[in-house]
Amino acid sequence: MDRQQSMFEKNAYAPLASRVRPDSLEGYFGQQHLIGSGKILRQLIASDNVPSMIFWGPPGVGKTTLARIIAEQTKANFIDFSAVSSGIKEIREVMKQADENRFVGKKTILFVDEIHRFNKAQQDAFLPYVEKGSIILIGATTENPSFEINSALLSRCKVFVLQPLTIDDISELIKNAVAFLNGEADYEITLDDRVVGIIANFANGDARAALNTLEMITTNSEVADGKLVITDELVEQSISRKFLLYDKTGEEHYNIISALHKSMRNSDVQAAVYWLARMLEGGEDPLYIARRVTRFASEDIGMADSGALAICIDAYQACHYIGMPECSVHLTHAVAYCALAPKSNALYKAYGAAKADALETIAEPVPLHIRNAPTKLMRELNYGAGYQYAHDTEEKLTNMQCLPDSLAGRTYYRPTDQGREARVREWMEKIEELRKNLT
Numbered sequence: 001m002d003r004q005q006s007m008f009e010k011n012a013y014a015p016l017a018s019r020v021r022p023d024s025l026e027g028y029f030g031q032q033h034l035i036g037s038g039k040i041l042r043q044l045i046a047s048d049n050v051p052s053m054i055f056w057g058p059p060g061v062g063k064t065t066l067a068r069i070i071a072e073q074t075k076a077n078f079i080d081f082s083a084v085s086s087g088i089k090e091i092r093e094v095m096k097q098a099d100e101n102r103f104v105g106k107k108t109i110l111f112v113d114e115i116h117r118f119n120k121a122q123q124d125a126f127l128p129y130v131e132k133g134s135i136i137l138i139g140a141t142t143e144n145p146s147f148e149i150n151s152a153l154l155s156r157c158k159v160f161v162l163q164p165l166t167i168d169d170i171s172e173l174i175k176n177a178v179a180f181l182n183g184e185a186d187y188e189i190t191l192d193d194r195v196v197g198i199i200a201n202f203a204n205g206d207a208r209a210a211l212n213t214l215e216m217i218t219t220n221s222e223v224a225d226g227k228l229v230i231t232d233e234l235v236e237q238s239i240s241r242k243f244l245l246y247d248k249t250g251e252e253h254y255n256i257i258s259a260l261h262k263s264m265r266n267s268d269v270q271a272a273v274y275w276l277a278r279m280l281e282g283g284e285d286p287l288y289i290a291r292r293v294t295r296f297a298s299e300d301i302g303m304a305d306s307g308a309l310a311i312c313i314d315a316y317q318a319c320h321y322i323g324m325p326e327c328s329v330h331l332t333h334a335v336a337y338c339a340l341a342p343k344s345n346a347l348y349k350a351y352g353a354a355k356a357d358a359l360e361t362i363a364e365p366v367p368l369h370i371r372n373a374p375t376k377l378m379r380e381l382n383y384g385a386g387y388q389y390a391h392d393t394e395e396k397l398t399n400m401q402c403l404p405d406s407l408a409g410r411t412y413y414r415p416t417d418q419g420r421e422a423r424v425r426e427w428m429e430k431i432e433e434l435r436k437n438l439t
Contacts, residue, residue, distance in 0.1 A: 020211065022069065030169045051136070051158050052138070052157045053157050058164055077108045078111065079097075088121065088122055091125045114140065173207055188228065189218060205323075221234060260272060261300075273332055273336060289331055301344060308337060344418045
């Protein structure tokens with residue numbers, strides 16, 4: 001239990017993550033949906049009207065740091081309380097201190113890390129002190145509070161969802177930490193953007209993991225000619241994996257997505273899964289891959305197997321909901337399905353041909369008989385005159401012309417004989433035959 005009045009004392013022997021912990025919102029990385037300009041939590045802090053709350057989010061996203069910043073900016077006494085090592089006796093001792101602080105006009109913020117680890121009796125022990133205002137409770141949890149926090153306590157707290165840090169957030173955090181280390185060291189530390197990107201990708205949204213990795217690298221590197229020499233071998237050892245030649249903004253990015261796309265088009269499922277792994281393990285955004293595979297489902301498979309599109313959209317949703325590394329198997333599902341599905345680019349070619357005509361005939365008027373006629377004037381101008389309602393016919397089909405006169409008879413979509421598209425082609429041929437026999 002940490003009852004220090006100043007929670008921002010930087011111990012030179014403390015872990016880097018503790019030494020670079022910011023003491024204001026200006027130095028805080030991430031969670032702009034909560035603390036950005038005009039956002040609700042920032043306004044509550046600025047107005048010194050902070051309620052009891054629960055921070056719900058994955059490890060290393062700044063839950064503890066944000067609680068400390070709130071205490072600092074609201075001039076509250078900060079008590080760091082661990083659910084792992086504390087029981088009801090310790091809770092009562094802390095509450096007694098909080099009551100004493102309240103009598104002399106001092107607010108107390110009680111930060112409870114891993115609050116979901118407290119049992120019902122321990123959580124209930126906070127209730128009277130929250131209700132009478134002795135403490136402002138800030139609980140941190142990686143578990144869904146709806147299931148892990150007592151309903152009575154949860155109803156008295158505002159829940160804020162903290163998100164994994166973005167690659168950009170962590171990259172800036174690393175650069176800030178390097179600048180901090182340069183201020184401490186009597187030698188120069190330089191980290192190129194490639195290594196920053198590797199560490200940021202490896203951290204997977206966890207700032208603490210990024211800073212611990214950076215500290216391991218800088219601590220174990222050697223100094224030569226006044227500079228810290230950081231080798232690829234040491235970085236590989238620190239992140240327990242080899243570098244993959246992959247630059248998310250450079251040529252290799254486009255080479256590998258091209259390899260994935262062309263492997264699926266060639267129905268080479270083994271190669272497709274390999275290139276998928278190269279992208280994911282190189283740090284590519286899974287949602288980017290999911291978008292590209294979804295495009296492939298209609299561009300290269302289309303109506304030969306319309307189920308491919310649904311599979312890919314489901315994979316995208318899975319990536320969105322659970323992220324890496326769990327969503328890797330969902331992307332593998334989509335990539336393998338697309339690689340093995342029958343192929344047709346008929347829809348892709350259909351749109352390309354229609355687009356070319358559309359650009360050439362952009363001013364071509366819509367035929368009067370298929371225009372909408374919601375007003376009397378429009379009806380007087382013959383909008384909708386001669387329209388044939390297909391549902392009024394036995395065949396649910398008319399011989400009404402729907403293309404402009406200049407494009408009458410044009411064919412854009414030409415289904416192939418691949419997969420289910422062969423049946424689509426048969427149906428289209430039947431429709432045309434029926435239409436010819438209509439009067």
